[in-house]
Amino acid sequence: MRKILFPLVLLLLLNSCRKTPAVNRNTVLTDISMRYKGTPYKYGGNTAQGMDCSGLVFRTFAELGHPFPRSSYEQAEVFPAVKKSDLLPGDLVYFKIGKTSRINHTGIVTKIVNKEIILFLHSSSSAGVREDNLYSNYWKPKFVRATRPKI
DSSP states (O other), X not given: OHHHHXXXXXXXXXXXXXXXXXXXXXXXHHXXXXXXXXXXXXXXXXXXXXXXXXXXXXXXXXXXXXXXXSSHHHHTTTSOBOOGGGOOTTOEEEEOOSSOSSOOEEEEEEEEEETTEEEEEEEETTTEEEEXXXXXXXXXXXXXXXXXXXX
């Protein structure tokens, strides 16, 4: 009995140490942020009554209990960069809009349809919290970088 039990226990221990496949836990960010879709734009806001782009991201992290900077350019420095070609839902995307030297807009990737359609949620000053395509004629040239949160 001992001759059989020892190898069995050893096998169980070794299997428990094996790495499991990577799972994108950041989809929780998309789940939380999508609840704010349709929220009106409000400069400096971060509530369901109104929010700006960095307020949306700030609020999403706050609901997870993670402290996070309030401004887009500070948010862009928190997590490691990821290539645009490697984006996943839950990644954060950053932009420069207008004549500015630093990042001033952010959003959360919500869906990868294909290489030409990557949807992200953000708060637009004209339409509030909404989804747009990263590769649209408007957003593609304004893209600066993306990061992958560690949550």
